[in-house]
Amino acid sequence: MKEEKVRKIVRKGYGKIAKAEKSSCCCGCGSMENISEQVGYSKEELNSVPEDANLNLGCGNPVALASLKEGEIVIDLGSGGGLDCFLAAKKVGNKGKVIGVDMTSEMLDKARANARRGKYANVEFRLGEIENLPVADNTADVIISNCVINLSPNKPRVFAEAFRVLKPNGRLMISDMVLLKEIPQAIMRNVAAYIGCVAGAEKKNTYLNLIKQAGFQNVQVIEETQLPYEALVSDETAQQIMKELKVTKAKAAELFGSAISLKVSAVKPKN
Amino acid sequence: MKRKLMEILACPIDKHHPLELHVFEEKDEIVEGLIVCPKCLRWYPIRDEIPEMLPDELRKDTEDLPFLKKWRDKAPKKIVTEGKPFSLKA
Numbered sequence: 187m188k189e190e191k192v193r194k195i196v197r198k199g200y201g202k203i204a205k206a207e208k209s210s211c212c213c214g215c216g217s218m219e220n221i222s223e224q225v226g227y228s229k230e231e232l233n234s235v236p237e238d239a240n241l242n243l244g245c246g247n248p249v250a251l252a253s254l255k256e257g258e259i260v261i262d263l264g265s266g267g268g269l270d271c272f273l274a275a276k277k278v279g280n281k282g283k284v285i286g287v288d289m290t291s292e293m294l295d296k297a298r299a300n301a302r303r304g305k306y307a308n309v310e311f312r313l314g315e316i317e318n319l320p321v322a323d324n325t326a327d328v329i330i331s332n333c334v335i336n337l338s339p340n341k342p343r344v345f346a347e348a349f350r351v352l353k354p355n356g357r358l359m360i361s362d363m364v365l366l367k368e369i370p371q372a373i374m375r376n377v378a379a380y381i382g383c384v385a386g387a388e389k390k391n392t393y394l395n396l397i398k399q400a401g402f403q404n405v406q407v408i409e410e411t412q413l414p415y416e417a418l419v420s421d422e423t424a425q426q427i428m429k430e431l432k433v434t435k436a437k438a439a440e441l442f443g444s445a446i447s448l449k450v451s452a453v454k455p456k457n
Numbered sequence: 458m459k460r461k462l463m464e465i466l467a468c469p470i471d472k473h474h475p476l477e478l479h480v481f482e483e484k485d486e487i488v489e490g491l492i493v494c495p496k497c498l499r500w501y502p503i504r505d506e507i508p509e510m511l512p513d514e515l516r517k518d519t520e521d522l523p524f525l526k527k528w529r530d531k532a533p534k535k536i537v538t539e540g541k542p543f544s545l546k547a
């Protein structure tokens with residue numbers, strides 16, 4: 187699939203999700219709070235942000251591992267409903283700043299409404315593309331991203347951009363979906379599966395190598411977790427996709443089972 | 458958008474920084490305005506408080522030109538007639 191086409195489809199798909207009353211499915215479905223807790227958010231954290239901020243699209247909580255300090259500048263790649271931005275905002279405080287970048291205007295509308303409701307003064311959102319960050323060189327202390335980079339058709343570019351905007355010694359702290367084994371072409375090609383994260387995901391080793399190739403050092407896997415795929419395959423959207431592709435439930439479980447949520451940290455070297 | 462955000466904004470295409478800011482409507486935050494890259498003459502709308510810093514291929518002239526038309530008297534002349542990726546003919 188052409189890069190442009192992939193981008194447009196992802197934008198459109200997530201625009202729809204943002205508009206929908208109910209949260210839809212990326213790396214977690216079913217009961218929202220329930221899944222969010224499974225991927226690493228605490229009840230307290232979920233209760234501390236506006237209800238709508240958690241669209242349940244992420245695969246793990248980068249904030250918990252981002253070790254954010256007061257006063258830091260944080261950029262969230264693919265900020266969605268804003269959940270991670272709001273949690274990050276609490277940690278960096280008024281002297282710090284959190285900037286959420288998302289290419290879907292419907293998502294941004296939602297995030298901004300949440301920012302108003304939660305009265306966050308240190309969070310800003312902007313429409314942008316993670317392959318072309320509208321951010322100056324050497325400005326961010328930390329880049330966070332939660333289950334988003336897998337959707338990009340040009341991952342090397344995403345990591346190169348993250349590297350560029352980070353300050354020397356700045357940290358990349360991301361959580362993403364990667365694969366332990368290849369997913370069949372038929373699914374790879376399917377657009378609906380793309381929106382559901384799985385088809386865009388790289389193999390784990392390839393993913394880690396891409397981060398290194400962008401110039402990052404100390405590339406460390408902090409955690410690997412199996413996704414709650416039983417919930418995924420019983421979700422309405424997922425079942426629709428499976429039906430279209432004529433994939434059995436057992437096969438789907440096997441496929442989703444090879445996808446894991448990976449938490450990675452890396453550092454931009456000083457020189 | 459808050460004015461302070463300009464400190465870290467760069468053009469997504471050529472990464473130029475700093476960018477020029479033209480404010481058309483401001484309340485607590487900038488509601489409508491224009492962000493201009495002086496290097497490549499690309500312009501980015503601030504609409505509904507959100508700076509829209511998308512690369513060319515994700516923009517639509519049908520959405521962006523009406524914005525430029527609306528503010529043509531307040532926007533810099535050079536951008537109105539020569540701005541990228543879309544401009545209004547003189």
